[in-house]
Amino acid sequence: MKPNSFTLLTIFFFLSFPISTSSSSNVSAIFAFGDSTIDSGNNNRFRTLFRGDHLPYGRDFPSHxxxxxxxxxxxxxxxxxxILGIKDLLPAYLDPHLTDQDLLTGVSFGSGGSGIDMSTVALARVMDLSTQFELFEESLQRIRRxxxxxxxxxxxxxxxFVVSIGTNDMLYxxxxxxxxxxxxxxxSVYQDFLLQNLQSFIQRLYGAGxxxxxxxxxxxxxxxxxxxTISSILPSFHWLHRHCNVQQNTDSEAYNYKLQSHIHLLQSMLxxxxxAYFDIYTPIMDMVQYPAKYGFVQTLEGCCGTGLLEMGPVCNVFDPICMDPSKYLFWDAVHLTQRGYSILAESGRQYLIPYITS
Structure with missing residues (x-):
């Protein structure tokens, strides 16, 4: 099937480095839902392995x-x-220090380890999207008061409203x-199952205003x-070689293409x-393939520990850390460094924000 112009636009969203735009906007607040990519501390309240409330996580945060x-x-x-001129940091809704004034300009309901599939959530013992939505409804009552x-x-x-989820479902x-x-x-059928549930959640957000x-x-x-790392130790085409798993990337591209189709359908209905679709695949792939373009020296390993497997509780104060995290794309074996995340956000500044705020 030939992609339409909007699909082509999203493909080219991130092929060039973003230009500067005004930080002011007509956006009143940000409410984020999903997994560890947008969890700013909600999981600190749960007994789960999926927590980043220990060093060396946060070592380069403003408060260190x-x-x-x-x-x-x-x-x-x-x-x-x-970028939107709202505030410097998006707090976690479950942060015990969150004030009503903080709430007026938005919070994150994200939960590290979460997924669209309830089996993913059960494995991680974190908040699913329905629980996150219930917390949003609770926050809305507070805002109204x-x-x-x-x-x-x-x-x-x-x-x-930002939704970032789905990676854990595929991983696990x-x-x-x-x-x-x-x-x-x-x-492919599993992806269809995930996307149908995700579409229902997006419609739920629409119903909430x-x-x-x-x-x-x-x-x-x-x-x-x-x-x-896993691909390199299993008998396969990637055995003993540290390369991106081509099939898994092909699966990711297929998922993203289907997601865009769902979004186009929703946009025509609502x-x-x-x-809008936020393409993170293209800029991350570009950073992996052309590290020098972004000032990176390492994009195949994480900064924490060996950089091969460490994440969550296994990335801790006993692990050695790379000398300069800003030269690394990945902080641990799954998540980006602050530098990597800043490049994703700058990509959004150039193409996504103008569309969503026009």
């Missing part, structure tokens, strides 16, 4: 304190909040525990350090809301 963000410092959603119903509705209508169920695919028959919704695709999963 581990907040629960899965990076050495800020994550992309923090940079987006700053502070500013009244009319102003609260205005905040929601002019807010940016398609690759790490492939037996889970038996009930679906193929990865969201006027601007951005949905991130998945990264080139085969280029995550942990996946390259004419009074803007729904």
């Amino acid at each position: 304190f581990p907040t629960g963000r899965f990076s050495n410092g800020k994550i992309a959603i923090d940079y987006l909040a700053n 502070v500013v009244g119903v009319e102003k609260a509705n205005n905040i929601i209508e002019n807010a940016l 169920n398609a690759y790490l525990l492939p037996a889970n695919m038996i009930r679906y028959g193929s990865i 969201a006027g601007r919704i951005v949905v991130a695709g998945v990264p080139p999963i085969g280029c995550l350090p942990i996946q390259m 004419t009074d809301v803007k729904v």
